[in-house]
Structures are given as structure tokens and as C-alpha cells.
Amino acid sequence: METCEVLVVGGGPAGSTCAGKLVQAGLDVLLLDKETFPREKLCAGWITPAVFAALELDAEEYRQGRVLQDISGFRTGLIGGAEIVTDYGAIVSYGVRRYEFDHYLLQRSRICRQLGQTVTTLDWKDGWWLVNKHIRARLLVGAGGHFCPVARLLGASIGHEEVVAAQATEYAMSPAEEQQCSVRPDTPVLFFCRDMKGYGWMFRKGNWLNIGLGRRDTHSLSRHTSDFCRFIEQQGGLPGGLTGRLRGHTYRLYGGEGRRRCVGDGALLIGDAAGVANPDSGEGILPSLESALLAAEVIVAANGDYRRDNLEPYAERLKSHFGSSNPSLSPSQVSSQISCYLGTKLLSNSWFTRHIVLNRWFLRR
Ligand SMILES: Cc1cc2nc3c(=O)[nH]c(=O)nc-3n(C[C@H](O)[C@H](O)[C@H](O)COP(=O)(O)OP(=O)(O)OC[C@H]3O[C@@H](n4cnc5c(N)ncnc54)[C@H](O)[C@@H]3O)c2cc1C
Known part of the structure; x- marks a missing residue:
């Protein structure tokens, strides 16, 4: 024993x-x-500098012999729609x-x-x-x-619980795929579903490519993931295709x-x-x-x-x-109709994207 x-x-x-x-x-x-x-x-x-602070760990120490992708900007928008590029001009996040x-x-x-x-x-x-x-x-x-x-x-x-369901994959690109991939490693892609119930991402970390989509509504996950991947493929972001690579997982969100x-x-x-x-x-x-x-x-x-x-x-x-509540204007707090309205109107606005979507929802700045 x-x-x-x-x-x-x-x-x-x-x-x-x-x-x-x-x-x-x-x-x-x-x-x-x-x-x-x-x-x-x-x-x-994807992690923010707050992770290194919580771990009392120096990012440069971690970087020795491991992948640590500096992130200084984001490409955002609605899946199938126009994009906004937000450049911070400094490291705001990392990919591990x-x-x-x-x-x-x-x-x-x-x-x-x-x-x-x-x-x-x-x-x-x-x-x-x-x-x-x-x-x-x-x-x-x-x-x-x-x-x-x-x-x-x-x-x-x-x-039987309310969960977020996600499909994703991470794989090493071939040198030819790396050359063809239009997504810059320091500027990952975040595109929202039109109903604002989830978003797709694409990150490059060195020669590794990570792509996926997560949603609070589990029913039509595969359809939304395919829409997102097709959209990224059309933009030249996914050179080799993804056949058979995606895997699924669920987890709970706070509150x-x-x-x-x-x-x-x-x-x-x-x-x-x-x-x-x-x-x-x-x-x-x-x-x-x-x-x-x-x-x-x-x-x-x-x-x-x-x-x-x-x-x-x-x-x-x-x-x-x-806490017991989320920040105001959070997609998890408002009704789906308002979310759709917010998505269509506000995700095409550079100020809203930088200050609310990125700074508040994602970077917690
Ligand atoms: C597709 C997807 C993308 C995500 N992207 C991000 C992101 O970019 N940034 C971010 O901050 N978060 C992200 N998350 C969330 C993040 O992955 C989790 O919140 C985080 O891993 C939680 O850490 P944990 O230690 O609680 O659990 P885990 O990392 O899941 O570790 C749990 C461990 O428990 C072990 N285990 C499970 N059951 C048993 C058992 N019965 N006996 C023994 N061992 C067991 C497992 O093998 C595992 O190693 C993402 C999640 C998903 C699904």
C-alpha cells in the first residue's frame, strides 16, 4: 500500500x-x-505575460530550447467578412x-x-x-x-453541463507549406462566428501551425469549423489542407x-x-x-x-x-440577438476591436 x-x-x-x-x-x-x-x-x-508572472518565470529562460512565439498584433473579424489588423508594436502575448x-x-x-x-x-x-x-x-x-x-x-x-466545445489541431508545416502560409507568426488570426457564440483561431509558432474553433453552442461545431477552415484556406493561410487532422474536446467556462x-x-x-x-x-x-x-x-x-x-x-x-460577473459588453453576457448585432456592426470598427475585443476580452488589459 x-x-x-x-x-x-x-x-x-x-x-x-x-x-x-x-x-x-x-x-x-x-x-x-x-x-x-x-x-x-x-x-x-496562447498565453499572456500574466502567465509568466503567475509562475514567477522569466520568459527568456523558458525560451531556451523551446518554442515561444512572440505576438504583437492580431487579425480579427467575422468568418467570411473583412478583417481588421491591430498592431501593438510590442509583445502582448505568446504562443507555446x-x-x-x-x-x-x-x-x-x-x-x-x-x-x-x-x-x-x-x-x-x-x-x-x-x-x-x-x-x-x-x-x-x-x-x-x-x-x-x-x-x-x-x-x-x-x-449535462454547459460547456464550450472545440475542435483543433497542431502540426509541423513542411518548409514549402511555411513559405506558402500567408499568416504571420507574430500576428495570429481570430475570426468570430456570425452569432458570436464562438471563434476560430490560427496561430503559427515557429514552423508549427495551430488552427481550431471553439463554441458555446455544441450542436453545429463541425459546420462552423469547416466554414472557418475554408475561409482561411481561401486567404492562403492553410497551404496543406487539414484532412483528418482535427480533434475535439470540451471544457467549462467560469460563471x-x-x-x-x-x-x-x-x-x-x-x-x-x-x-x-x-x-x-x-x-x-x-x-x-x-x-x-x-x-x-x-x-x-x-x-x-x-x-x-x-x-x-x-x-x-x-x-x-x-468574481461572479463578466465585464460589460462581454459576448457571454448579452443575448444572442444583441451579440449578432454587436458582431456585425462593431467587429468592423478598429476602436472597438482594439479596446473591447482584444484588450478587454482577450488580453484583460
Ligand atoms: C481546443 C482548445 C484550445 C484552447 N486554447 C487555449 C489557449 O490558447 N490558451 C489558454 O489559456 N487556454 C486554452 N484552452 C484551455 C486550456 O487548455 C485549459 O484550460 C488548461 O489546459 C487547463 O489546465 P488543467 O491543468 O486544469 O487541465 P489539463 O491541462 O487538461 O490537465 C489535466 C491532466 O489530467 C490528466 N487526467 C485526466 N483524467 C485523469 C485520470 N482519471 N487519472 C489521471 N490523470 C488524469 C490528463 O491526462 C491531463 O494531463 C484551450 C482548450 C481547448 C480545448
Whole structure:
């Protein structure tokens, strides 16, 4: 029987960050992930400088031997419509490859006890969690993404929740494809669906191309993705085509209907498992890190007594950090009719695009 104080389920940005902080505080932590790292993760890999600040990490240190694409502008508009180019003249964001980024964070967190193992069973016995019938833990930290087993344990009705559904792919372009691709690496493409329920993106990071589309309405995802890809192809942005490359994934945005319960006796949720992604842009990496850091503080302060009352401050801090409402003029707040109107009228306006769409929704400046 293996024993630990805290068992972290999932080694993505949330899990590795929380586990790293707990190890630093001297706790005995075991991290389980069903994958062995480095692993592929479906994601655009767009991050803001705030991610490096949250990680107390120097971007230049990260850049050594890894892909870190500087971003200084965006091409935006409605799918099929005219575009606006917003140039900031300075770095406002970065592109990373999750394959490298998540592996780097896991290694940096210096967790000695890690296992490539899927968590399949969680039972409560004699004051301990019994995980997969052979690991004992006092506290479970659920960082296993949207389908995390700890979220299920805390009552999440996975499959019946409001989610964002996305299809995406990332692949290395051939030298010929790189030459033909009309999208500049420092100026990615963000084009919205006409009903403003989602958007497609195309990022270049070195010779890697990442393209996808996410929507709050899951029903016609493939049609919207095809429309977007065709549009980009017509503009010369997608030289090799995408046949068979797209994969799908769902996750929760913060503040939607029926929020997940994030705290229970001897258990809490962080990252996508808690559903903390930004409701306007779908950005999930920074909120995952922030929730992980908040959770680690509360766990350390609980000083070994992980009853729900002692973990409840985490739920309160999540609420005060992420708030209960979204910024005004946010597409997640207004009705679909107003959204359509906003989309058609305002996305062709340079001021609105720079100050509201980019600065407020995406860059949170
Ligand atoms: C298509 C797409 C594009 C996105 N683009 C962006 C973007 O550009 N920028 C951004 O900020 N966010 C983006 N996001 C959101 C972002 O990917 C997530 O918010 C982020 O990965 C959440 O981190 P996490 O650590 O909570 O979970 P994850 O990164 O999902 O990590 C969870 C880990 O748990 C493991 N796991 C799951 N179940 C089990 C189990 N039963 N047992 C053991 N291990 C388990 C998994 O293998 C995985 O490694 C995107 C999401 C999608 C779907």
C-alpha cells in the first residue's frame, strides 16, 4: 500500500503548479496522470505575460530550447467578412506548445513522486482516501481537467453541463507549406462566428501551425469549423489542407449555469476540473494556475486537517478572485440577438476591436 498526504490527480498546468507549491511547503505529495509526459494536449497554446508572472518565470529562460512565439498584433473579424489588423508594436502575448510547456512545468515543480496511472476508483475508508485500491491519501486535489474523477466525486454532472466545445489541431508545416502560409507568426488570426457564440483561431509558432474553433453552442461545431477552415484556406493561410487532422474536446467556462462544487471533505478541485476558464476568450491556462496557487495556500494553512470547513476558504477565494460577473459588453453576457448585432456592426470598427475585443476580452488589459 502506497501512502501520501496529498494526492494530485492530473499533471497539467493546474496540477503541477499546486503540487510544486505543496512540495515546497514540505508536504508529502503524489501526482498521478494517466499520460506519461511530454504528452500532446489539445490547445491553441496562447498565453499572456500574466502567465509568466503567475509562475514567477522569466520568459527568456523558458525560451531556451523551446518554442515561444512572440505576438504583437492580431487579425480579427467575422468568418467570411473583412478583417481588421491591430498592431501593438510590442509583445502582448505568446504562443507555446503545450507538449513542451506542460512538461517543463512538471519538471520545474520538482515533484519526486509521480506515476503514469489513470485514477479509476476513489473510496473513503477509515479516514483515508483509497485510490485505485492501492494508494492511501489524506487529501485529493482534482486537477484532471473537465472529466476529472474528483469532480465526479464532488457531484459534477459531467455530460449535462454547459460547456464550450472545440475542435483543433497542431502540426509541423513542411518548409514549402511555411513559405506558402500567408499568416504571420507574430500576428495570429481570430475570426468570430456570425452569432458570436464562438471563434476560430490560427496561430503559427515557429514552423508549427495551430488552427481550431471553439463554441458555446455544441450542436453545429463541425459546420462552423469547416466554414472557418475554408475561409482561411481561401486567404492562403492553410497551404496543406487539414484532412483528418482535427480533434475535439470540451471544457467549462467560469460563471456558467450550475457551477461545480469545488470543495468537499478531504477534496478540492482546481483548473478545468473546477471550471475556471475565462468566459469571454476561453483562456484556461492562467485561471488554472491562479486557482492552483489559491488552493495550495489554503491546503498549507489547513495544517493537515482537511475537513470541508477548513478548505472552504478556497471556494471563497475563488469567488472573490474570479468574481461572479463578466465585464460589460462581454459576448457571454448579452443575448444572442444583441451579440449578432454587436458582431456585425462593431467587429468592423478598429476602436472597438482594439479596446473591447482584444484588450478587454482577450488580453484583460
Ligand atoms: C481546443 C482548445 C484550445 C484552447 N486554447 C487555449 C489557449 O490558447 N490558451 C489558454 O489559456 N487556454 C486554452 N484552452 C484551455 C486550456 O487548455 C485549459 O484550460 C488548461 O489546459 C487547463 O489546465 P488543467 O491543468 O486544469 O487541465 P489539463 O491541462 O487538461 O490537465 C489535466 C491532466 O489530467 C490528466 N487526467 C485526466 N483524467 C485523469 C485520470 N482519471 N487519472 C489521471 N490523470 C488524469 C490528463 O491526462 C491531463 O494531463 C484551450 C482548450 C481547448 C480545448
